[in-house]
Structure formats: C-alpha cells, structure tokens
Amino acid sequence: xxxxxxxxxxxxxxxxxxxxxxxxxxxxxxxxxxxxxxxxxxxxxxxxxxxxxxxxxxxxxxxxxxxxxxxxxxxxxxxxxxxxxxxxxxxxxxxxxxxxxxxxxxxxxxxxxxxxxxxxxxxxxxxxxxxxxxxxxxxxxxxxxxxxxxxxxxxxxxxxxxxxxxxxxxxxxxxxxxxxxxxxxxxxxxxxxxxxxxxxxxxxxxxxxxxxxxxxxxxxxxxxxxxxxxxxxxxxxxxxxxxxxxxxxxxxxxxxxxxxxxxxxxxxxxxxxxxxxxxxxxxxxxxxxxxxxxxxxxxxxxxxxxxxxxxxxxxxxxxxxxxxxxxxxxxxxxxxxxxxxxxxxxxxxxxxxxxxxxxxxxxxxxxxxxxxxxxxxxxxxxxxxxxxxxxxxxxxxxxxxxxxxxxxxxxxxxxxxxxxxxxxxxxxxxxxxxxxxxxxxxxxxxxxxxxxxxxxxxxxxxxxxxxxxxxxxxxxxxxxxxxxxxxxxxxxxxxxxxxxxxxxxxxxxxxxxxxxxxxxxxxxxxxxxxxxxxxx
Amino acid sequence: xxxxxxxxxxxxxxxxxxxxxxxxxxxxxxxxxxxxxxxxxxxxxxxxxxxxxxxxxxxxxxxxxxxxxxxxxxxxxxxxxxxxxxxxxxxxxxxxxxxxxxxxxxxxxxxxxxxxxxxxxxxxxxxxxxxxxxxxxxxxxxxxxxxxxxxxxxxxxxxxxxxxxxxxxxxxxxxxxxxxxxxxxxxxxxxxxxxxxxxxxxxxxxxxxxxxxxxxxxxxxxxxxxxxxxxxxxxxxxxxxxxxxxxxxxxxxxxxxxxxxxxxxxxxxxxxxxxxxx
Numbered sequence: 032x033x034x035x036x037x038x039x040x041x042x043x044x045x046x047x048x049x050x051x052x053x054x055x056x057x058x059x060x061x062x063x064x065x066x067x068x069x070x071x072x073x074x075x076x077x078x079x080x081x082x083x084x085x086x087x088x089x090x091x092x093x094x095x096x097x098x099x100x101x102x103x104x105x106x107x108x109x110x111x112x113x114x115x116x117x118x119x120x121x122x123x124x125x126x127x128x129x130x131x132x133x134x135x136x137x138x139x140x141x142x143x144x145x146x147x148x149x150x151x152x153x154x155x156x157x158x159x160x161x162x163x164x165x166x167x168x169x170x171x172x173x174x175x176x177x178x179x180x181x182x183x184x185x186x187x188x189x190x191x192x193x194x195x196x197x198x199x200x201x202x203x204x205x206x207x208x209x210x211x212x213x214x215x216x217x218x219x220x221x222x223x224x225x226x227x228x229x230x231x232x233x234x235x236x237x238x239x240x241x242x243x244x245x246x247x248x249x250x251x252x253x254x255x256x257x258x259x260x261x262x263x264x265x266x267x268x269x270x271x272x273x274x275x276x277x278x279x280x281x282x283x284x285x286x287x288x289x290x291x292x293x294x295x296x297x298x299x300x301x302x303x304x305x306x307x308x309x310x311x312x313x314x315x316x317x318x319x320x321x322x323x324x325x326x327x328x329x330x331x332x333x334x335x336x337x338x339x340x341x342x343x344x345x346x347x348x349x350x351x352x353x354x355x356x357x358x359x360x361x362x363x364x365x366x367x368x369x370x371x372x373x374x375x376x377x378x379x380x381x382x383x384x385x386x387x388x389x390x391x392x393x394x395x396x397x398x399x400x401x402x403x404x405x406x407x408x409x410x411x412x413x414x415x416x417x418x419x420x421x422x423x424x425x426x427x428x429x430x431x432x433x434x435x436x437x438x439x440x441x442x443x444x445x446x447x448x449x450x451x452x453x454x455x456x457x458x459x460x461x462x463x464x465x466x467x468x469x470x471x472x473x474x475x476x477x478x479x480x481x482x483x484x485x486x487x488x489x490x491x492x493x494x495x496x497x498x499x500x501x502x503x504x505x506x507x508x509x510x511x512x513x514x515x516x517x518x519x520x521x522x523x524x525x526x527x528x529x530x531x532x533x534x535x536x537x538x539x540x541x542x543x544x545x546x547x548x549x550x551x552x553x554x555x556x557x558x559x560x561x562x563x564x565x566x567x
Numbered sequence: 568x569x570x571x572x573x574x575x576x577x578x579x580x581x582x583x584x585x586x587x588x589x590x591x592x593x594x595x596x597x598x599x600x601x602x603x604x605x606x607x608x609x610x611x612x613x614x615x616x617x618x619x620x621x622x623x624x625x626x627x628x629x630x631x632x633x634x635x636x637x638x639x640x641x642x643x644x645x646x647x648x649x650x651x652x653x654x655x656x657x658x659x660x661x662x663x664x665x666x667x668x669x670x671x672x673x674x675x676x677x678x679x680x681x682x683x684x685x686x687x688x689x690x691x692x693x694x695x696x697x698x699x700x701x702x703x704x705x706x707x708x709x710x711x712x713x714x715x716x717x718x719x720x721x722x723x724x725x726x727x728x729x730x731x732x733x734x735x736x737x738x739x740x741x742x743x744x745x746x747x748x749x750x751x752x753x754x755x756x757x758x759x760x761x762x763x764x765x766x767x768x769x770x771x772x773x774x775x776x777x778x779x780x781x782x783x784x785x786x787x788x789x790x791x792x793x794x795x796x797x798x799x800x801x802x803x804x805x806x807x808x809x810x811x812x813x814x815x816x817x818x819x820x821x822x823x824x825x826x827x828x829x830x831x832x833x834x835x836x837x838x839x840x841x842x843x844x845x
Contacts, residue, residue: 128658
C-alpha cells in the first residue's frame with residue numbers, strides 16, 4: 032500500500048484513539064469533576080489574559096517586541112520533543128489492541144495514528160486557550176489573518192517535534208528492553224535530575240532576584256534566531272512584517288523534510304519493538320520469597336491488621352516500581368532544599384527535624400493510601416469473601432503507611448540533635464510527627480477511596496495502577512498545609528514565641544479537632560467504600 | 568521434518584524461539600493444507616501462544632521460516648488480508664460499540680463500505696449481537712465480547728484463521744455458535760488453526776491435531792488416529808494428550824514422523840528429547 036494509504040489509515044486510527052480518549056474522560060464522573068475544576072481554575076487565568084493579549088497586539092510595533100516570542104519559540108520544540116518522548120515512554124509505546132492493529136494495517140499507519148492522536152489530545156487540552164489568546168492578539172494587532180497563519184506555521188513545527196519525540200521515546204524503550212540496567216539507572220538518574228532541576232531553578236531564581244539580573248537578557252540568550260524567523264512568517268502581511276525571510280523559509284523546508292524522515296525512523300524503531308518479544312533472562316532472578324519472610328515479625332504478627340500491613344510492606348520491597356507516584360514529592364522538596372542550603376547554622380537542626388516529620392507524614396499517607404480500591408481491586412473478590420472484616424483490611428493499609436512513615440518522622444528529628452536541635456525539641460518534633468503520620472495514613476485512605484483509579488498504566492515499562500494526580504495534589508495541599516501548621520506552631524511554642532492566650536488555646540483545639548476528626552471520618556469513608564464495593 | 572508443500576496454507580519450517588538460554592520452541596515444522604481445521608494442543612507453557620504469534624508474524628522466530636497462504640509472514644502488507652487472528656484476550660476497545668468496532672476494523676482493512684455493511688449486519692445477526700450492537704463493549708458479557716472479536720477476525724474473510732482459546736469461558740450456546748462457525752469457515756475453504764485446552768471442541772471440529780510439549784511437536788494426526796494409538800491408555804483424545812505430554816511421545820508408540828490422512832505433517836521430537844530443552 033502507498034504512503035497515502037498508510038496516512039489514511041493513520042488518520043483513522045488517530046480519530047478512533049482520540050474518540051476513545053474523549054469517551055474515557057466522560058465515563059467517570061469523578062474525572063469530569065476534576066476536569067471541571069481544572070477548567071474553572073485555568074479558565075479564570077484565561078479570562079484575565081485575553082484583554083492583556085489584546086492590549087499587547089495593539090501596542091506591539093515589531094515582532095521583537097512581542098513578549099517571550101524569542102524564548103518561547105525556541106523552547107517550544109524542545110519542550111514538545113521532551114513531552115512526546117515522555118508520553119511515549121509512559122503511555123503510547125505500544126498501540127492499544129496491539130494484535131488487532133498490527134495484523135490489520137502496516138506499522139507505519141499505526142505510528143502515524145498514535146502520533147496523530149497525541150497531537151489531537153494536545154489540541155483538545157490546549158487548543159481552546161491558545162486559539163483564544165492568538166485571536167485576542169490578532170484582533171488587537173488589527174490583522175485577524177495572523178490567526179490562521181499562526182496555525183499553519185505551528186502545524187509543521189508541532190508535527191516534526193511530535194514525530195521526533197516519538198522516535199526518541201521508542202528508541203529509549205528499545206534500549207530499556209535490551210539493557211534493563213540502563214532503565215534502572217535512568218530512573219535513578221531521572222529522579223536525581225528532577226531534584227537537581229528543582230533545586231537549581233530555586234537557586235537560579237534566588238540569584239536572579241539577589242543580583243537584579245534582567246530576565247529579558249536571559250531569555251534573549253536562549254532564543255534561536257532561525258526559529259524566530261520561521262514564526263515571523265505568520266506575521267507577513269501584517270504591520271509587524273512585510274517580507275518573507277530566507278531563514279524562515281529554510282526552517283520550514285527543514286521541518287517538512289525532517290518529518291517524513293522521522294516517520295521512517297519511528298516506524299523502524301517501533302517495528303523492532305513491537306515484533307520482538309521481551310528478552311527473558313536465562314535464569315529467573317533470585318527472589319527472596321522464603322516462608323520465613325512471609326511470616327510477619329513482631330509487632331506486626333500480634334493483630335490481623337498488622338499481618339496485612341506486613342504483606343503490603345513486603346510487596347513494596349519486592350516491587351518498588353509500583354510506587355513511582357511518590358516522585359511527585361520531589362517538586363515540593365525544591366524550595367525546602369534551597370532553604371536548607373541557605374539556612375543559618377542554628378536553624379539547620381530544627382529544619383531537618385521538620386523535614387523528617389513532613390517526609391514521614393507524606394510517606395504514611397501517600398504510599399499505600401491514595402488508591403486503595405484500585406490497588407486492591409484484583410484481590411477484592413478474595414478479600415471481601417475471606418471472612419476478615421473490612422475495617423481490618425483498611426486498618427492494615429493504614430498500619431503499613433504508619434510503619435513506613437513513623438520511623439522517618441522519628442529518626443530525622445532524633446538525628447537532628449547532632450545538628451544542634453535541643454533534645455527536648457527533637458522529642459517534641461518526633462511526637463508531633465507520630466500524630467501527623469497517623470492522621471495522614473487515615474486521611475489518605477478516604478481521599479484515595481473517593482477517586483479510585485483502576486486502569487493499569489505503563490510507566491517506564493512497568494504496568495501499574497497509580498493514584499490520580501488530582502488526589503495527589505489535594506493530599507499534598509491538605510496534609511502538607513496541616514503538617515506545616517503543626518510544625519510552625521510547635522516551633523513557635525518551643526521557642527517561647529507563643530503565650531497561652533484563649534485565642535491560641537482555641538486555635539489549637541480547633542486544629543487538633545480537625546486533625547483528628549478529618550482523618551477519622553476519612554477512614555470511616557474508606558471502610559464504607561470497601562463495604563459497598565460490590566454495589567458498584 | 569516435512570518437505571515444503573507449496574500448496575500448504577500454513578508452512579512452517581524449523582521454527583526455533585529462544586529467550587536468553589530458555590528454549591521456547593525447538594525445531595517446530597508444520598505443513599497444513601488449505602481448508603483444514605488444525606487443533607493445536609499442549610499444556611500450559613508448552614509454547615502454543617508463541618507458535619501462534621510467530622505464525623501470524625507478530626513475533627520473530629530465532630530461526631526458521633513461515634509462509635501463510637504462500638506469503639512470507641515478514642511481508643506484513645501481503646500477510647494482513649490473508650490472516651485473521653483471535654488472541655486469547657479479545658483485542659476490543661471498551662469505549663466503542665460492537666458496530667463501531669467492526670466499522671473501524673473494516674475501514675482499516677479497506678473493505679468496500681457496502682460489502683462491509685452487508686457482512687457486519689449478517690454476522691451481527693448470526694452471532695445474536697444485533698440487539699446490542701450499539702451498546703458500548705464495556706457493558707458486554709464475556710461471551711458477547713468473544714463473539715464480537717471472532718466476527719472482527721473473520722470480517723475480511725481471511726484464507727487462514729488463527730484462534731487462541733476461542734471458546735474458553737463461554738456458555739454452551741455461545742461456544743456452540745463459535746464451533747459451528749469454525750466448521751462453516753472450513754467448509755468454505757478457510758484454514759483454521761485452533762489452539763485450545765478444551766479437548767471436546769477439538770474432537771468436534773478438528774481434522775488434524777498437533778500436540779506441542781516443551782516447545783516441540785510430539786504427536787500429530789487425526790483425532791481418530793491419536794485416539795486409536797492411545798487405546799492402551801483408555802482410547803480418548805484426553806488419554807492421548809496426557810500420554811504424550813507426560814513422558815514424551817512414547818506413550819503413543821510414536822517417534823517417527825506422522826503422516827496424516829489429511830496430509831498435514833509435523834516433525835515430532837524423539838521421546839527422550841522432549842524434555843531436554845528446558
């Protein structure tokens with residue numbers, strides 16, 4: 032079949048995949064609520080931004096004067112390639128209903144379809160706000176033609192970036208398959224990279240603020256002139272540009288030429304990946320599954336929920352890749368890390384103690400709690416008929432979280448004594464940590480049970496169910512905020528900055544009531560969701 | 568090893584598949600004539616699915632070659648219209664209705680629209696899916712999903728149909744419908760390669776039976792031939808299957824190449840070699 036036939040099949044696959052995605056969003060009312068929140072939140076920003084875009088259009092006298100055009104144009108393809116590669120690693124490395132598609136049409140059509148669907152999803156998520164902003168800018172400029180012209184200019188750039196990002200992602204998947212060690216190293220490196228990036232951005236921000244470095248100078252430094260010339264093609268015929276630049280045409284020609292080359296490369300890579308089985312090591316890797324380790328040690332063995340908790344902990348040790356969602360914390364560690372680096376000597380100890388409490392609290396709630404029904408789903412028919420009470424099952428999960436978080440929340444405050452924390456202060460921090468750990472473990476369960484995710488997702492070659500990002504963010508906001516209040520209150524009290532006024536006592540009572548009552552109700556809700564599971 | 572038969576619908580020669588140092592398939596050769604229903608048996612982990620994936624071109628063998636209806640399986644464009652494949656897990660999109668799913672597949676297979684619509688309506692009626700054809704597949708029962716996937720696999724009327732456990736978990740009515748369809752397709756000249764654990768299905772529809780054990784074809788013949796040679800064990804196909812998969816082919820007194828009455832042939836392993844590969 033011709034390239035045209037593959038293109039037609041690719042478009043059909045893209046349409047079907049996009050349609051499936053949209054139907055998938057609409058299938059779950061909880062997901063719809065999440066999307067509605069996102070639309071409300073971002074829609075507000077958009078409404079505020081539209082008059083600004085119109086005003087920029089009215090004021091702008093030259094292409095160079097359009098804010099962030101140079102840096103934005105230059106960073107956009109890099110960001111798109113990265114995004115496409117990550118999406119390929121995470122989601123679209125293999126086609127859905129693989130056997131069907133690969134026996135029905137050519138891999139090139141499948142590649143085109145998957146990339147087309149990604150571009151479609153990008154348009155669904157970001158198309159409306161971008162078109163709205165460009166329209167406002169175009170009308171402000173008095174040249175509405177810039178709206179379709181920018182679309183025409185963006186298409187080759189997006190297509191080329193998406194194709195090469197996909198090629199990169201598929202290439203990485205192949206490399207991971209052939210060399211599993213690389214995958215593990217890259218995961219560790221990736222996490223380290225995130226940490227460095229987050230800390231680095233914080234430090235850079237601090238430096239820029241301290242030394243009054245002009246942001247415009249930095250942005251100019253990352254601008255790639257030919258790409259700016261290329262985007263300028265969209266403004267030809269408007270008051271901003273009157274002639275077509277050769278550099279811009281050169282970039283257009285390069286994009287048009289590179290896109291099919293990328294498709295060929297992606298098809299070759301994808302065919303090699305899809306039609307080759309995962310290599311199996313000669314001998315099964317040694318797994319420590321001896322009976323002695325399955326038997327829960329004390330104190331877990333004392334109660335049934337403890338034995339269940341031990342089972343969760345064993346699973347976590349044996350398959351840690353199921354907890355990749357915990358990486359989200361890295362983004363929030365950045366500012367804390369910078370503060371640690373910049374902290375005065377006498378503040379370092381208490382800061383480390385506080386971090387210990389925060390980290391332990393996070394692990395207690397987020398590790399096992401944020402998607403309990405999704406995680407337990409394959410076992411629920413057994414669990415619910417096993418004769419073990421639902422409360423015991425849910426308590427087992429909470430206990431597993433506590434068992435993980437409590438040592439961290441206690442050990443780091445204890446270790447901070449070496450850094451100058453007073454022994455009594457360290458003990459108080461550890462005690463506060465014990466409270467927040469238990470609260471987070473219980474709270475996370477209810478929150479996660481409210482919005483379970485059942486579908487397994489392939490993340491860096493591992494099929495796993497991960498909690499919803501919305502649940503993670505809500506958890507971080509509520510538990511993070513609550514823990515911060517507890518830590519600040521503790522610190523101010525310990526340093527004598529807080530007297531025992533009725534207002535302070537009242538606030539403390541309200542806080543304690545919320546910290547105890549919220550998680551308790553959340554735990555009750557999780558139990559109820561488990562009990563009613565069969566009704567869904 | 569059977570001689571290459573240019574008229575064979577499925578011609579596999581010297582298939583070998585190795586994962587690391589584990590041998591999944593070892594010198595498997597098949598020659599199956601057009602219009603044959605070939606029952607492919609074997610215990611769990613024997614290599615049946617690997618064989619099917621190699622025969623359909625979805626997995627590359629470490630060694631050996633396969634031609635389906637005269638086409639080298641590496642030529643994917645030529646192969647696609649000739650084969651239909653129903654894997655053990657039906658490859659369906661939960662978000663689609665059966666009609667949308669079949670329309671989609673017909674489109675990707677370039678079946679002319681009028682022909683596709685006629686076939687879709689006919690098969691939906693034959694498989695008692697018409698009333699639910701516009702409901703989403705995620706609301707379907709296992710049997711309905713399996714029947715939809717079966718229709719999907721035969722919509723383009725392939726020369727060779729590969730079925731992996733097509734009746735597993737189905738109620739008797741649905742299972743019978745699938746069995747009748749297999750027989751009907753074979754009557755019209757379609758070659759059916761049927762992998763299953765359900766021996767009565769094989770006894771009911773298969774012209775030829777091959778038994779895979781430890782990556783090797785250890786017995787092959789018509790169901791009657793295998794039953795007859797297992798008389799000492801009780802005489803049923805189940806007895807024959809248990810005999811060859813518990814201690815190699817000596818239970819049937821074979822060890823030589825079996826030439827069946829229908830003409831299909833394979834190269835059974837020597838009895839003492841069947842366990843060597845693992």
